[in-house]
Amino acid sequence: MSVNSQDTRRENRPNVVLLTAHDLGQHLGCYGIETVKTPNIDALASEGLRFENAYSTSPVCSPARGSLLTGRYPQSNGLMGLTHAPWWWEIDDSEAMLPEILAEHGYETHLSGLQHVASDPERMGFQHTHSRELDAEETTAAASELFRNATDDQPFYAQVGFFEVHRDFDQGTHSENGVYVPPYLEETDEIRDDFAAFQASVNYFDDRVGDVLRALESAGLREETIVILAADHGIPHPGAKWTCRRPGIEIALLMDGPGPVFSGRNRVDEVISSVDVLPTLLDVLDVPISGRIEGHSFRQFLAGETESPPREAAFAQFTEHMKRDNESRCIITRENHLIRYFDQGRTVKYPVGTDPQAFADHVERMSTEREPRPFAQLYDVREDPYELENLGASSKHKQLVTDLSQRLLRWMVSVDDPLLEGRVRHPYYEQAVDDLLTSSTDPE
Incomplete structure (x- = not known):
C-alpha cells in the first residue's frame, strides 16, 4: 500500500491499532504452544x-x-532501563x-491502557488518553468506544496497552490441555503450578x-x-525476562491490514527487531522516515519487491536491573x-528449578556453579533454541565468536553505547551521589 501522507481523504489512509502485551514472549498457540x-490471536496471525x-x-x-x-x-x-522508581x-x-x-x-492519536514509556502520554504525542488504568476490561471498553466514535474524515492511531500477562497472575489456572514448561526450567510442582496460572492469564x-x-x-x-x-519481551520466568538469552528477547509480532504488504505471505522467518516496526509502518503509510531512525523498513521485502531482507541480525542490551542477571549485550x-x-557473575547451569514467583519477588535466585561466567556465550539457535549448551569455549567455534563479536562491537559503536566508556551510570547512582554531595554541604 502506498498512501499519500498529505491526502486527508479517509479512504486512502488506513487506521492503525497497536496492541501491546506485557511479558508475553511467544507463549501463544500460533507460536506452537498447544497448552x-x-x-x-491465532486468527489474527493466520489472516496476516x-x-x-x-x-x-x-x-x-x-527500554x-x-x-x-x-x-x-x-x-x-x-531509555536503557525501567522508568519507575527506583x-x-x-x-x-x-x-x-x-x-x-x-x-x-494527520492522524488522531489515542491511548487506552498501559504505555510504560513516559510519565505524561502527551509527551509521546497522544492527543487523547482514554484510560491509564491497568484494568484490561476498562482498557477494552475504552478502545471499543473510540472505534464507535471514529469519524470518516480523519484516520486514527490507537495504542491499546494491556498489563497482562505481567505478574501477579490473577485469572486462576488453566491446565485443560496440560502445562507447557520450557526445557530451560525444571518441571517442579511450583513451576508447573506457576505456568498453569500464567496460561490462564494468557487465555484472558x-x-x-x-x-x-x-x-x-x-x-x-x-x-x-x-x-x-x-x-515487549520474553516471558516472566527465570532464564527468560531480565536476561539477553533468546527466551528473554523473543517476542510475538503479528501484523495485518489492507494491501500487498500483509497479503503476500503468512509466516516470516527472517530476523526482525522491534526497532523495525516503526519504519516499516511509516513506509507502508508513505510517511517520511527520519534519518535518525535506526530500524529498517521491511515494506519492500514483505511486498515482494525485493528478495533480500533488510537485516540479518538483531541486537539487544540488558542494563542491570534488580541483580537478576549481569550487564550484557547480544547479537x-x-x-x-x-x-x-x-559484569562479574557465575555460570548458571540450565535447566533451573528456581520458583518463578519467588524469583520475581527477590526471595530466591537461580543457582550457579562455582566458576566465573565466561565473557562470551555462544548458542546454536536452530539446534539448541532453549540455549542449554554454551559453545563459546569450543575451539571449533572460535572464528564464529570472533566474527559475531566484531559485528556486535560495530553495533555498540554505532549506537554510542556508554558501556564502551565504562560502567553505565544509572539514574539511581546519579541521584545518590547528588544527595551525598548536597547532604555533606554545611548549611549556611
Missing part, C-alpha cells in the same frame, strides 16, 4: 503476518517499548515517538484482544485498519546467538 487457548524470529532490544519493559515507539535502540534514545530512566527529550509522528501527518489476554478486534469489526473499520500485536541471527557479559 494455551488463544483463538483470537506472523514473524517467527522477532526480537526485542531489551528483556525488560520500558523494549521505547525502541518499539522510536525505532531507535535504548542506548540512542536514552530506576528512574527517562527517554531523551529529543526523541520523536510513533504517536507524535503520526499526529504530525486473548479474550480481551478478541473484544478489541470484534469492536473494530462492529464499527465497520476492520478492513481499513492496520493491526499490529507486539509483546542474534537465524543460526547463532552470541551474548557478551560485562
Whole structure:
C-alpha cells in the first residue's frame, strides 16, 4: 500500500491499532504452544503476518517499548532501563515517538491502557488518553468506544496497552490441555503450578484482544485498519525476562491490514527487531522516515519487491536491573546467538528449578556453579533454541565468536553505547551521589 501522507481523504489512509502485551514472549498457540487457548490471536496471525524470529532490544519493559515507539535502540534514545522508581530512566527529550509522528501527518492519536514509556502520554504525542488504568476490561471498553466514535474524515492511531500477562497472575489456572514448561526450567510442582496460572492469564489476554478486534469489526473499520500485536519481551520466568538469552528477547509480532504488504505471505522467518516496526509502518503509510531512525523498513521485502531482507541480525542490551542477571549485550541471527557479559557473575547451569514467583519477588535466585561466567556465550539457535549448551569455549567455534563479536562491537559503536566508556551510570547512582554531595554541604 502506498498512501499519500498529505491526502486527508479517509479512504486512502488506513487506521492503525497497536496492541501491546506485557511479558508475553511467544507463549501463544500460533507460536506452537498447544497448552494455551488463544483463538483470537491465532486468527489474527493466520489472516496476516506472523514473524517467527522477532526480537526485542531489551528483556525488560520500558527500554523494549521505547525502541518499539522510536525505532531507535535504548542506548540512542536514552531509555536503557525501567522508568519507575527506583530506576528512574527517562527517554531523551529529543526523541520523536510513533504517536507524535503520526499526529504530525494527520492522524488522531489515542491511548487506552498501559504505555510504560513516559510519565505524561502527551509527551509521546497522544492527543487523547482514554484510560491509564491497568484494568484490561476498562482498557477494552475504552478502545471499543473510540472505534464507535471514529469519524470518516480523519484516520486514527490507537495504542491499546494491556498489563497482562505481567505478574501477579490473577485469572486462576488453566491446565485443560496440560502445562507447557520450557526445557530451560525444571518441571517442579511450583513451576508447573506457576505456568498453569500464567496460561490462564494468557487465555484472558486473548479474550480481551478478541473484544478489541470484534469492536473494530462492529464499527465497520476492520478492513481499513492496520493491526499490529507486539509483546515487549520474553516471558516472566527465570532464564527468560531480565536476561539477553533468546527466551528473554523473543517476542510475538503479528501484523495485518489492507494491501500487498500483509497479503503476500503468512509466516516470516527472517530476523526482525522491534526497532523495525516503526519504519516499516511509516513506509507502508508513505510517511517520511527520519534519518535518525535506526530500524529498517521491511515494506519492500514483505511486498515482494525485493528478495533480500533488510537485516540479518538483531541486537539487544540488558542494563542491570534488580541483580537478576549481569550487564550484557547480544547479537542474534537465524543460526547463532552470541551474548557478551560485562559484569562479574557465575555460570548458571540450565535447566533451573528456581520458583518463578519467588524469583520475581527477590526471595530466591537461580543457582550457579562455582566458576566465573565466561565473557562470551555462544548458542546454536536452530539446534539448541532453549540455549542449554554454551559453545563459546569450543575451539571449533572460535572464528564464529570472533566474527559475531566484531559485528556486535560495530553495533555498540554505532549506537554510542556508554558501556564502551565504562560502567553505565544509572539514574539511581546519579541521584545518590547528588544527595551525598548536597547532604555533606554545611548549611549556611
